[in-house]
Amino acid sequence: MGSLRTRNTTKPPCLFAKMLAWPWHLQESPSKANFSLGGGFWKLLLECAGPDYRLHSLIDRFSARASKDIGKLRVNNPSDKRLTVVLTGYVYDDSPPRCYCWLVSNFERFDGEEPPTEHPAPNFFVSFMRDKRPAESEPYCLLPAGYRDAVKIADMRAIETLLKQKKPAQAIVEKSVQVIRATAESEAAKASIGKQCMSIILPSQPDRQAAVQYHTSVISKKIFGAAVIEARGGEYGSYIIADPEYEARDLQNNSKILAVPKVGKNQLCPCRSGKKYKRCHGA
Numbered sequence: 001m002g003s004l005r006t007r008n009t010t011k012p013p014c015l016f017a018k019m020l021a022w023p024w025h026l027q028e029s030p031s032k033a034n035f036s037l038g039g040g041f042w043k044l045l046l047e048c049a050g051p052d053y054r055l056h057s058l059i060d061r062f063s064a065r066a067s068k069d070i071g072k073l074r075v076n077n078p079s080d081k082r083l084t085v086v087l088t089g090y091v092y093d094d095s096p097p098r099c100y101c102w103l104v105s106n107f108e109r110f111d112g113e114e115p116p117t118e119h120p121a122p123n124f125f126v127s128f129m130r131d132k133r134p135a136e137s138e139p140y141c142l143l144p145a146g147y148r149d150a151v152k153i154a155d156m157r158a159i160e161t162l163l164k165q166k167k168p169a170q171a172i173v174e175k176s177v178q179v180i181r182a183t184a185e186s187e188a189a190k191a192s193i194g195k196q197c198m199s200i201i202l203p204s205q206p207d208r209q210a211a212v213q214y215h216t217s218v219i220s221k222k223i224f225g226a227a228v229i230e231a232r233g234g235e236y237g238s239y240i241i242a243d244p245e246y247e248a249r250d251l252q253n254n255s256k257i258l259a260v261p262k263v264g265k266n267q268l269c270p271c272r273s274g275k276k277y278k279r280c281h282g283a
């Protein structure tokens with residue numbers, strides 16, 4: 001697992017996964033991480049599962065818990081407390097299974113016309129989207145997250161076209177990674193979008209395995225997880241959860257290359273060795 005550095009022994013009040021949060025607040029101050037949220041997300045979900053283990057009640061309890069815990073956090077700027085946790089997966093009450101995406105948020109929702117608010121509400125609320133049935137017009141959900149404004153409409157349309165054409169999931173993943181990279185390079189992103197990302201293909205059949213891929217744009221000995229997460233002030237003290245980094249070593253304790261970008265076999269290797277990719281890091 002990744003490294004978890006804690007600056008203060010005091011436990012954070014609430015443990016969510018930053019990866020699941022949409023960091024709107026970073027738009028205003030990219031250099032300043034704001035409040036909390038690292039590891040322990042799964043533990044928290046499990047705590048909210050009982051006593052009935054029903055999905056919808058779990059999400060309601062999770063939302064109530066977020067309201068309670070986030071309310072305690074003190075931050076310099078109230079808008080720093082804006083948080084959305086995205087939960088997604090298949091629900092098997094319907095046949096074929098239907099994909100749902102829930103937002104547990106204190107400032108934005110799927111339903112209704114309300115735009116995201118500048119200040120967080122005192123309590124979290126739950127909204128959701130689900131894939132449409134074939135008889136309905138668009139049997140999919142497509143949603144830019146985080147730096148929504150930096151994403152070009154044309155790029156969203158291109159992904160939408162692949163969805164409409166029912167292209168394989170892998171093709172949609174590859175296009176999405178391309179869009180993320182292009183968005184990262186655009187001026188609108190203010191150099192705050194990273195190019196390393198992860199995709200998960202979740203099959204609707206529960207007996208089939210999910211396909212998780214890490215998409216890198218550089219040759220690297222490390223794979224990076226969530227960004228730096230920091231909380232300050234309040235009765236909980238301050239703590240930092242730094243980027244979880246995954247680093248592999250061989251038996252001689254030399255660090256090994258872990259992340260290699262995907263390039264054509266006959267292209268030059270991105271490590272600048274001058275060799276073809278297939279004769280170097282792509283071997």
Ligand SMILES: [Zn+2]
Pocket residue numbers: 269270271272273280281282
């Ligand atoms: Zn190489």
